[in-house]
Structure formats: structure tokens, C-alpha cells
Amino acid sequence: MLKSIAKLASLAGALALITSVATARDLVINFDDLNPGPKKGFDDAVEAFRAAYPDINVIVNNTDREAHKTAIRNFLTNDAPDVTSWYPGNRMAPFVDAGLFADISDLWASDENLSSNFEAIKPTMTRDGKQWGVPYSYYQWGVYYRKDIFDKLNLAEPKTWDELLSACDVMTENGVTPFSIGTKFLWTAAGVFDYLNLRTNGYDVHNGLTAGEIKYTDDRIRATFANWATMLERCSFVKNHATMSWQEAIAPFANGDAAMYVMGNFAVDGFKNADLTEDQIDFFQFPEITPGLARAEEAPADALFIPAKAKNKEDARLFLSFVAQADIQSQWNKTIGQLPPNSAAAINEDDKFIVEGFATVSTAAGLAQFFDRDAPAAMAKAGMEGFQKFMLEPGSLDEILENLDKVQAEVY
Template sequence: MTQSPPDQPLRPVPSNVSRTVSRRSMLRGTAIGAGALAIPGALAACGKSGGSSGNSKTVTFGSNYSDAIPKKGIAAVMAAYQKSSGVSVKTNTQDHNSFQENISRYLQGNPEDVFSWFAGNRMKFFAAQGLATDISDVWAGLTGFSDALKKASTGEDGKQYFVPLYNYPWAVFYRPSVWQAKGWQVPKTLDDLTALCKTIKSSGMDAFAFADKDGWPAMGTFDQINMRTNGYDFHISLMAGKESWTDPKVKQVFSTWASLLPYHQQGANGRIWQDAANSVQQKKSAMMVIGSGQIAQSFQGSDATDLDFFPYPVINPDFGQDAVEAPIDGFMVAKKAKDIDAAKALMKFLGSPAAENAYQSVDGGNIPTNSGADTSNFTPFQKKCQEYIAGAKQISQFMDRDTRPDFASQVMIPSLQSFINKPSDIDGLLKSIDAQAKSIFAQDN
């Protein structure tokens, strides 16, 4: 879920990062930041010729929807567009993480006309780099999106560059049937959660399914604990480089997390999130901090009705459970699109209820952002996700979407993986993060 900006020099990796983790992260950061990583052949994009006539019968789409269910959902959307417009969509699907890691090179090279991406800072960064096309004219004809969604699709220059498709809440997901059989109750506070974890561990199960091989899943746990401890405003300020990582408030986040790590699946840095989610589905783990759009992929068929969630428990009563993490996924037009008019025509459709209905017909783990989308067939799970987001007092996007992409990928991925491996050296870790944050965010001043 993270990527580095073009020509961004590699920042130092924390000194206490294990060599295995830091080597992988350094190679990732060096390759992306210095532009040394060759884009896989398929990612080089097979854009068509034909200029911006708007008469093209083909538009190209670069997709990071590589997991089976989201891939089918996107295919349904593009099929609906082809049927309604008579225009063919040539889709180039890449592995989700590889797409993110190569995005800077991709957009500077020969990209597809339209590509899948994320709202907020992730969108703003590439808009500011001049790698995305202004689609304010498309937005002028869109309906069904709230002012908040429009703001999340707007660059620093006040122009729109993004069209949302869906969002989804991060929370604590579990199988109700297992909890009912065990007599476990949903925890309301951190003390409740800790006591429950001890009970679950004594039963022979892992309390939390946990994975961070891909680098981003652990960010969600950090965000949950940080917002419950210090509130939404501090989270946003910290992600913007305006707070010190050596602040006792940040240390408290890691100390709380360290106290819970013994109840998480061990070996998280070597496990992908799908395997962790499957361990909940297989009744090997009791719960998981993840997004609904991810874990729902492991709960299909009859299992789909045995999936529920609760907000991360209260840590600081001053902030309660006010903040909800609900990332927004959608689409952008590349600045180097071969046919801008054809790309904008597709974007207009992607911003319609018809597109969201087509996607939701396949993937029920995400919530459509357009108020005109059909929700009459929503399951109780989908309705609860929708109500949870709607009832939030504040909505965050996710660590690597709320901060600079280079800070997320080059500093926070290896730092959190280091913490998972060695949670005892919190002071050393935070000192390292803080020094790197000051260097990177100095570029914004």
C-alpha cells in the first residue's frame, strides 16, 4: 500500500531493524526512490495511440485489484461500461503491492489512461508531482458524493483528481459463533481487551491474527491504538510531521501495543494478511484488526453470515471510539494518458451509481461511496459497516495515506517490523523514527 516518490533519496533505516527486514525494506526503498527498479513487462503499460480525439473505441486501465474477489468486481464494472458505451476497456492487472511499489516509475513511463489509486494524501502527492490529470470537469457532472468525499478527491490546488468507488472500515473482526460458544464478550475498554486476550490464550487460540509481511497491515493497529490513546487530531498532526515521535504520547502507543503483542500470532513479519485472515475463518485465531474489504474475502458462502466486528476498545475516555479508519479507493487519470477524452468518459461512468452497483454485485466487503448506489440488498454485515462509517465523528484514511509516501514506505514499514521483532527497545526505535521524520518533512518547509 505504500510507494516512494520519484527521485527520492533513500532515508536511513532504523539502526535496530533486523537485517532481514531492513535489507528487504532498503532494497524496496532504494529501487523505488532512486528509480533503479525495472518495471515488470506488464506494468510498462500497453497504452494505445490515437491522441485525444475522444472517438477511441478502446480505453486502457491499470489495475491493482489483483486479489480474486476485487478483480472480479472490477471486471464487472468494466463490463458494464463496455456494454453501456460500446467502448472496450483494456485492463492491465498487477499484483497489488507491486503496483504500489512501482507507481512513480509507472506514471512517469507509459501508463494506462486510467489507473486505480487511493484518496487523500496518496492522491494529492501525485497530483502535486504533475503525474495526474485534472478531472474537475468530470466532477462538475457527478452527483451522489458528499462534500467530504469531494474534499478527499481534491488536490492542494483545489482541483479534483480522483473519483471514489468505495470505502471500508477498519475495526476488530471475529466469528460470532466462536465467541458465543466460548462465552466471550465484546470488550469495551483496554482492560477488558487484555483480560479477554488472557482468557483466549488459555484456551489454546491466538487472540489476534497478525501479519505484516506486506509492510502495511501493522500500520492499522498502530492507528487504532494511537487514535484511541491520543485522538484523531494528534494522529493527523503526527502523520503530517508536526509532532515529535519521541513525545511520551507516542511512547504510550507502543507501550500499550507491546503489552498486547504476546497475544498476537507470532512470526507476523513472515505472514501475509490473507493467511492471518484465514486463521480467523478457520477458528485458529479469535479476532483480527483489519479492514472489512480484506477479511470479507476469507468469509464467503455460508461463512459470510458468521463475520462481525466491534470498534477498537476505549483506551482514553477523552477520545472514546470517536475516530474510524475508513480508507477510500477509486480511480485517477494519468497525466500521460493516450486519450484524455476517452479516459474522462470512463471516469464519468466510474463515478456513477451503475459502476458501484456492478462492483457491489461481486464484492460485499466494501461500502459504495455514491449515495445513489443500490443498498437494498445489503447484508446485516454491510449495513453495520455503512452505519459505523456514517456515525464516525472523525474519519482517517490510514497511516500510509495520511502521511508522505516516502515516510510511510522508507521509515514506518521497517520501523514497525522492527518493533514486532523487538518490542523491548521502544526508546531507541522512536529516536530513530523521529530523526528520519525531521529530515523527510523538512522538505515540506
């Protein structure tokens, strides 16, 4: 019986093949953020695309971010969508190397908007000299601080390392812990390290380190850790940071026990949820350490990619060049409170963090993606464990650096 069904099916299928070409232009997109803001930003962009191309049938699968990280490993080989969200930098490397993402260099070359307005972020999307995706958003990192505490102690935003250290001394004297941080999930410590290294050694050395060209026991990296040791001594972090997540570490910041927080712009939402008002919090760029060094910033981007197995690559490319447009990027990032990678796009002038963040990253000499996106995952894991260990046991620095060298030798 089953055989006859199969026979019938194949007969009808053959007929269908002859009589009609692909019936509908289906475009399947896998996205990875269910939080209300990001979901709305994405959905609006899809709606705009539907309006512009009514004959394309867009199908959206939106899943939770962590689930997406697991699922992508399967769906890229088994049942690929036409477009998927993922991260650039080294996070895309395994998929690029396994040939699972489609090369879209020709799109970057032929699309006028992509070729002219994405210069700053293009290197992040590039691997082996080719481009693999289109970024839709990025955000700045820096120091978020309690403006009311700074005012009370007559402190100004520190511009240099010495200013920061003396500001910390004032805070400590007044019973305020300078920095809040929660290192339970490790990556927050990498933010501090990245900035210390970018300010001590500059973008090229930092890049060389995460690319595996410079050893951790290098004197320049040791200088970074020496500055970190100074920071631990004079600009100390909250106690018990090893048991807290970054969200839990907002509590001492909101309570006024700690005055500063090295974080990405997504944290502003968390601060506001902890009943801090816009007037109480503000942002400054991580202060200069080595004078005269070109200022590089941390600015992780989120991007969209086309799987190599996508069924409808033509329309997928259409979608990518559509979301790269200035007006779409402006609207999307206004909704999610982040920065548009398109340099021709407008930013949300009403959001002081976005305005300051844009000023910070658009004038930066180089943009780092974040330690765990710049370094391969296995190196990032070991590195971040090392950073946490250093924060808890600064005395074991040599041991930490030697171990990181060992991991580095294995991973690259």
C-alpha cells in the same frame, strides 16, 4: 527505400489529417486487479459505460496489482492511458507533485453527483486544494472475531478498552491467543497502530503524525505505544507473527488457536476460504480507549485518475462521472464485496460485514486511509519496521521513536 516509405507515409498522413478529424473516440483504461471478483466488478462497469456511450471505443488493459505499481511510473510519462486506477492520499502525492495527474476540480464542482454525494471522501482525493481522482470503492477495517469462541467463553463484543482487556484475560486463561496477525510484510502491524492511535488520540493527532507535524517522541504518541505495550502483555498476538504473511496468519484463527484479527474487510474472503462459515465469524469496531473521543475509522479507498498526458481527456471525464453514479457504484461494490463511496448508493444488505462496515464508516467522525497511504512511502516503510520491532522488542521503544523522528525530519 525506407526514406521513400517514410515519404509516402507522411504524404498519406498529411492527406488523412486534412480529410478526417479524429476517426474514433478511443478511451484507454488501465486497471490493476485480475482477481475474479474485482475484475468482474470493473468489467461490468465498463460494459454499462459502453452501453450508455456506444460511439466511444473503450480499450481496457487490466494488469496484476504489483506489476501496475511498477508500470505506472513509466506509462504516466511515456504512453499514458486516458484513465488509470491508483490510490488516493499520500500515495497519489508523488504523481500529483510531478504534474502527472490531471486536475479534475472543475469536474467535482460541475458534476452534481460528485459535488453532493462524496463529501466524506473528498478530503482524501484532495491535494493542494484540488481534486485529482474519483473513488470507486472503499472498505472498512476493524476487529474480526470468532463468534463461536466468544460464545463458548460467554464473551460479548467489547465496547471499551477495559472490556477488551478483560475479554483477553479470559481467552488467555482458556488457552486461546487473543489476536492473530502476520507481520512478515509489515503493513498489518500498521493497522493495529493506526487504531490504537486513532482511539488514544483521535483523528487530528493521527493526521498530524502522518502529515509530519507531530513527532513520534511526542507524549501523545508515547501514550499510544503505552497502550500497545499493555495490549502485548494482556491481549497478546500469536507467536512467530514475524515469519507469517496475513494469509498464513489466518491458519491459527481458523484453527481456533486465536480469536481475533485486526484486518480490512478483504480478509473475510480469506476466512471463508479457510472453511469458516458466516456464523463463526463476526465483526466489531475497535473498542474505545480515550472516553468521549470522536470515533474515526480506517477506510482505504481505491480510485480512478486521469493522467496529465491522456489523449482523450473529454471522454475520460465522462467515464469518471459515469462510475461515480450511485447505481454503478452500488453494483460494482456489491460484486467486489466492498463499500460504495457515493453516499446515495445502495449497499448489499445481504452481506452482514458490509452492513456493519457501512454503519461503522458512515457514522465515523473522520476516515484515515491507512498508515502507508497517509504517510509518505519512505516514512511508512520506516514506521512499519519500527512497529514490527516494537512488537518483538517492546523494550527498545525509545530507540525506535528517536529513529522515526530522524526519518521524519528527512522525509518531509
